[in-house]
Amino acid sequence: MSSNNPQQSIHDSTAPSTDTRDSRIGEGPDDRFNSKLREAFGSTPFILTKFDKFMNWVRGNSMFMLQFGIACCSIEMMHTYAIKHDLDRFGAGVPRASPRQADVMIVPGTIVSKFGPRMKRVYDQMPEPKFVVGMGSCTISGGPFQEGYNVVKGAEEIIPIDIHVPGCPPRPEALVYGVAKLQERIRNGESSAVVVKPYELEQFGDLERDELVQKLADDIDEEDLVMRYNWADSP
Amino acid sequence: MSTGLERERPPVEVTEADLEAVIGDRALSRDDHLNAPGFVIRPDDVQDVLSDLKERAGFDHLSCLTAQQYEDRYESIYHMKKYADPTQEVSIVVPTPTDEPVSESAEPVFRTADWHEREAFDLVGIDYEGHPDPRRILLPETWQGHPLSHDYDQEKPQLVTLTEHANPVQPDHHEAESDTMFLNVGPHHPATHGVLHIKAVLDGESVVDVDPDIGYLHRCEEQMCQQGTYRHQIMPYPDRWDYVSAGLLNEWAYARAAEDLADIEVPEYAQIIRTMGAEFCRIASHMLALATFALDVYGDFTAIFQYGMRDREVVQDILEDLTGQRLMFNYFRLGGVAWDLPEPREEFFAKCRNFLDELPAKVDEYHDLLTGNEIFQVRTIDTGILEPDVAKDYGCTGPVARGSGIDYDLRRDDPYGYYPELDWNVVTMDGCDNYARVLTRMQEVEESAKIIEQCLDLLEDWPEDERDIQSNVPRTLKPDADSEIYRAVEGAKGELGIYIRSDGTDKPARFKIRSPCFHNLSALGEMVEDEYIPDLIASLGSLDIVLGEVDR
Ligand code: SF4
Numbered sequence: 001m002s003s004n005n006p007q008q009s010i011h012d013s014t015a016p017s018t019d020t021r022d023s024r025i026g027e028g029p030d031d032r033f034n035s036k037l038r039e040a041f042g043s044t045p046f047i048l049t050k051f052d053k054f055m056n057w058v059r060g061n062s063m064f065m066l067q068f069g070i071a072c073c074s075i076e077m078m079h080t081y082a083i084k085h086d087l088d089r090f091g092a093g094v095p096r097a098s099p100r101q102a103d104v105m106i107v108p109g110t111i112v113s114k115f116g117p118r119m120k121r122v123y124d125q126m127p128e129p130k131f132v133v134g135m136g137s138c139t140i141s142g143g144p145f146q147e148g149y150n151v152v153k154g155a156e157e158i159i160p161i162d163i164h165v166p167g168c169p170p171r172p173e174a175l176v177y178g179v180a181k182l183q184e185r186i187r188n189g190e191s192s193a194v195v196v197k198p199y200e201l202e203q204f205g206d207l208e209r210d211e212l213v214q215k216l217a218d219d220i221d222e223e224d225l226v227m228r229y230n231w232a233d234s235p
Numbered sequence: 236m237s238t239g240l241e242r243e244r245p246p247v248e249v250t251e252a253d254l255e256a257v258i259g260d261r262a263l264s265r266d267d268h269l270n271a272p273g274f275v276i277r278p279d280d281v282q283d284v285l286s287d288l289k290e291r292a293g294f295d296h297l298s299c300l301t302a303q304q305y306e307d308r309y310e311s312i313y314h315m316k317k318y319a320d321p322t323q324e325v326s327i328v329v330p331t332p333t334d335e336p337v338s339e340s341a342e343p344v345f346r347t348a349d350w351h352e353r354e355a356f357d358l359v360g361i362d363y364e365g366h367p368d369p370r371r372i373l374l375p376e377t378w379q380g381h382p383l384s385h386d387y388d389q390e391k392p393q394l395v396t397l398t399e400h401a402n403p404v405q406p407d408h409h410e411a412e413s414d415t416m417f418l419n420v421g422p423h424h425p426a427t428h429g430v431l432h433i434k435a436v437l438d439g440e441s442v443v444d445v446d447p448d449i450g451y452l453h454r455c456e457e458q459m460c461q462q463g464t465y466r467h468q469i470m471p472y473p474d475r476w477d478y479v480s481a482g483l484l485n486e487w488a489y490a491r492a493a494e495d496l497a498d499i500e501v502p503e504y505a506q507i508i509r510t511m512g513a514e515f516c517r518i519a520s521h522m523l524a525l526a527t528f529a530l531d532v533y534g535d536f537t538a539i540f541q542y543g544m545r546d547r548e549v550v551q552d553i554l555e556d557l558t559g560q561r562l563m564f565n566y567f568r569l570g571g572v573a574w575d576l577p578e579p580r581e582e583f584f585a586k587c588r589n590f591l592d593e594l595p596a597k598v599d600e601y602h603d604l605l606t607g608n609e610i611f612q613v614r615t616i617d618t619g620i621l622e623p624d625v626a627k628d629y630g631c632t633g634p635v636a637r638g639s640g641i642d643y644d645l646r647r648d649d650p651y652g653y654y655p656e657l658d659w660n661v662v663t664m665d666g667c668d669n670y671a672r673v674l675t676r677m678q679e680v681e682e683s684a685k686i687i688e689q690c691l692d693l694l695e696d697w698p699e700d701e702r703d704i705q706s707n708v709p710r711t712l713k714p715d716a717d718s719e720i721y722r723a724v725e726g727a728k729g730e731l732g733i734y735i736r737s738d739g740t741d742k743p744a745r746f747k748i749r750s751p752c753f754h755n756l757s758a759l760g761e762m763v764e765d766e767y768i769p770d771l772i773a774s775l776g777s778l779d780i781v782l783g784e785v786d787r
Contacts, residue, residue: 068423070430071452071783072478075523076562079551082544095536099423114375115422115430115451117397122423144471147462148455149382149389150374169562201397212392216377225397226377232390 052189059103059129060091060187063179066102066126067095071109073136073169080172092179099125104182106175107161110138110145111152117227120201123159131186133178134161137168144168152229157199198233201225249292249323257292258284269495269720271314271324278331278338285313285327285344293317294325295627297345299721299749301734302355304384309336309361313348314721314734314749318627318641321649321730326721331361340366347630350757358383358457373450373786383457414438420771422451429782431756435771442763442771447756449785456787460746465493465712466569469746474563476748477784480519480551481727483512483558486567491651492722492733493569497714502703503653504694505571510653511690512557512566514683519550520727521634521676521683524779528673529605531776532614532769539604546597549590556583569712571705576694587691594684598677606674615670619762619774622667629758632751633729634679635778638672640665645725657689669770669777676779711741721749728752728779748787752780 065087069077080087087093096102099122111119123132132155137143139155146153155161162185165178205222207213220226251272255262261280266273276284288294294315301312313327331338340363341348352363353372360381363369371378375395380387421432430451436444456472463469473485487509494501501509526543530536551561556577558566566573577583605611621631626639636643644661646654662678664671716739723732729751738744755778763771 071454072475072562074429075478075480079544079548082548083541084545084548110452110454112451112453113378113393113395114453117395118422118430118451121397144475145454145456145459148458149387150453150455171561204394204396207394212379212394215379216394219377220394220396226394227397228392228394230392232392 056187056189060183063092063104063131063183063186064094064096064102065092066099066105066122067097068105068122069108070111070115071138073108073138076169076172077106077108077135077175080175085172085176087176087179090176090180090183092183099123100127102126103129104131104133104179106133106135106179107139107155107159108135108169110143111155111158112148112150113152113227113229114150116152116158116199116229117201117225119155120158120199120227131182132159132161132163133175133182134164135175135178136170137166140164140166149231152199156197158197158227160197199227199229201227253292254288254325257287266326266328268326269718270722271326273312273326273328273719275328275330278329281313281327281329281339281341282344285315285341288315288325288327289344292325293319294323295319296321297341297347297351297630298324298723298730299732299734299747300341300348300351300355301721301745301747302359302361302383303736303745303747304333304359306385308333309359311338311355311361312719312721312734313341314732318643321643321645321723324721336361337364338362339364342366345630346628347754347757350753357381360384371450373453375450382455415443418768422448429780431775431780431782431785433759433771433775435768437768440767441765442768443765445760445763445771447759449756449782451786452782453786454783457746457748460489460748461743464741465497465714465743466708466710466741469493469743470567470569471563471565474565475783476750476787477520477727477731477752477781478562479523479727479781480547480554480562481516481781482562482564483509483516483554483566484520484724484726485731486564487513487652488722488724488726488731488733490567490569491724492720492735493712495722496718496720496735496737497569497712499570499708500706501571502706504697504702505704505706506653507690507693507697508557508572508576508704509567510657511687511694512554512564512572513652514686514690515550515554515557517683517727518680519547519554521680522547522550524676525601525605525673528773528776528779532611532773539601542597542600542604553583553587553590556586568705568708570708571703573704575702575704580695584691584695587687591684591688591691594681598681601677606670606677612670614769614773615668615673615777616666617668617670618766618770619669619672619777620667621758621762625761626758629761630754631729631758632754633726634672634675635729635755635758637661637663638675638777639667645723645730649723651724653690653693654686657686659685659689669773672777672779713737713739713741715739723749726751728781728784729755731784750784750787752778752782752784753787756780756785 134155142151142153145151163178163182165174204220204224204226258274261276262274264275266275296316296318298316299314303310309331311329315325317323329338352366355361357371357373377394416437418435422430432448434446459472460469473489474482476485522543526540529539555561558564621639623639623641626636642663659682662675664675714737719736721734723730732749734747735743736745762774
């Protein structure tokens with residue numbers, strides 16, 4: 001039947017739906033509008049709170065994640081989003097493809113030298129306030145690849161991280177727990193400790209003229225952004 | 236589809252005498268490896284010898300190129316095989332002096348040498364004369380030094396650039412006289428399976444040229460393996476190459492190479508467990524390939540992607556029961572496996588059988604959603620064509636090669652484990668397009684299920700007092716000095732090979748990984764030229780690459 005035609009008649013009785021409604025409402029006066037909240041606050045429909053507190057509550061309950069896969073941990077991250085673990089139950093499971101629409105970045109994997117500047121860039125593109133969950137040992141210290149010549153010893157060298165979830169890879173349950181903890185902190189309005197980030201994006205022209213910079217001076221434009229890794233100082 | 240364990244036309248056997256005749260007096264000496272005869276040649280004979288071997292002796296598969304530095308020289312080893320029979324192998328060893336490591340490029344003979352030689356230059360520092368594109372491949376352009384060469388200092392600071400990318404539609408951004416436009420895809424991009432960067436040149440909506448830029452996940456896997464001892468320290472790393480649940484398949488690659496190198500036997504019972512576990516991994520891996528492919532072509536995060544994830548959860552549960560971990564199993568040991576099947580065994584068997592019983596219905600469901608869907612067919616049929624000769628030239632293997640009609644599967648052609656005793660088929664398709672590759676994977680899932688079923692039967696009836704899970708392996712393994720081996724297994728994505736050179740200590744002197752994804756990805760350019768840009772994404776998805784394995 002095409003929906004363009006008006007429905008001519010309802011053949012059967014409407015009793016079933018009426019019955020369901022009746023049984024839902026139950027006996028006595030209709031108390032559908034007397035919610036639990038009404039009970040708690042009395043008859044006034046207003047809640048007095050601080051705007052800050054309200055904003056924190058809202059923020060903590062609606063978090064948009066950045067769809068950001070790096071390495072092995074991202075497989076477990078996908079499982080965390082998908083059915084069974086379903087991060088969305090906690091109000092934190094909408095992956096956004098663009099950093100401009102995201103609040104939370106889960107860093108799921110090993111950061112290597114070539115990717116460091118790109119990750120920093122993606123982080124910078126996210127609007128404030130933004131939060132980062134470091135997933136896996138690699139984002140804590142470099143994990144199993146800590147001794148590699150090319151591996152950044154933890155994502156914290158480049159961007160600040162709010163919550164670390166250890167494991168290699170952490171189970172989805174662990175990531176859910178980490179995200180829930182982050183939400184709890186946001187709701188309470190706690191801020192994270194300030195960390196020192198040794199690696200920054202700088203303009204090539206601003207770097208100190210040491211041996212390495214002299215050597216590359218011909219290849220790199222003064223205005224290009226570079227990240228300088230001092231491996232010897234890394235933990 | 237060809238049948239189980241025999242090929243239709245057994246290829247002509249090439250004896251060592253034939254090889255000597257082909258190479259003739261260009262062979263300076265012999266340097267045999269455990270897997271193949273090796274011939275030492277001069278650096279300027281590379282093209283000659285390789286093309287003679289290809290044309291006259293049928294070695295049409297340049298499986299791998301290993302570069303390494305010795306005390307007194309550099310060395311490039313070309314590991315050659317035949318697609319028709321991968322047990323016929325030959326190694327061509329090309330030494331070059333330390334002060335002037337220049338060797339002739341093999342790129343005109345095998346296209347796949349292109350990326351390999353770039354990698355050898357990048358990591359070890361050998362120059363290839365006549366190479367069309369001698370850039371670094373894994374490390375950033377501005378990197379100083381070659382990390383796998385002897386005098387590399389890991390403490391030295393490094394600079395990495397980030398070039399600001401202008402808006403592609405800005406008027407000053409494309410060349411004035413041509414109509415082409417330059418477009419970056421990645422490295423952070425949801426449709427690439429990880430951190431891959433593709434530099435694409437577009438003419439209108441069609442792709443003129445693509446240049447995959449890899450190395451955003453180069454985690455120094457080879458260095459890590461060279462720092463570990465054979466017995467226990469290396470095994471955790473293979474799990475992290477192809478991390479899409481293909482852990483056991485990768486572990487098998489290392490186990491096979493090291494066991495052959497150190498002459499270790501594996502009990503039959505352990506082989507069956509290995510075979511079963513590996514096939515579970517293959518199923519999980521192919522499921523993810525399917526799920527993400529649907530995500531790529533439909534943008535469908537809600538149905539097929541979630542279905543794939545649902546089924547993977549079941550497999551991961553089973554694997555967790557077996558190995559103790561969901562993803563990074565670390566379950567194989569040299570000479571066997573870590574422990575026996577979980578107790579109570581009946582429960583484990585029941586769980587596996589349940590999964591197998593439900594699988595056909597699920598496969599039907601996928602066919603309904605995917606292959607039977609008209610939109611899907613329009614997107615995939617006749618897009619991303621990869622002709623068989625091109626695939627061979629680029630060293631493609633696995634479902635990518637089999638989707639192009641190349642009947643090549645190491646489980647049958649270079650038998651290992653318990654595969655030869657079981658009854659199953661190698662799936663091949665002649666479509667050469669994205670559709671064929673996806674379909675190949677789906678059918679391989681069913682074949683894997685067949686293998687698992689037979690393994691379960693065997694395991695169930697195995698007498699209790701013969702359940703040997705490990706053979707006796709010395710606490711410290713020290714294979715003979717200067718023994719070299721190259722061995723491959725059929726990983727989830729194709730031929731996963733390991734080259735190990737031992738120097739008599741308990742750690743490998745050189746550990747080289749031949750990654751199937753690396754080769755499959757290098758063929759991307761051939762598949763997408765003159766196609767539309769959405770087909771680029773579909774083709775990339777159908778290659779099913781894992782950046783952990785591409786970059787290592
Ligand atoms: S922590 Fe482990 S699983 Fe996660 S990215 Fe690092 S190596 Fe992979």
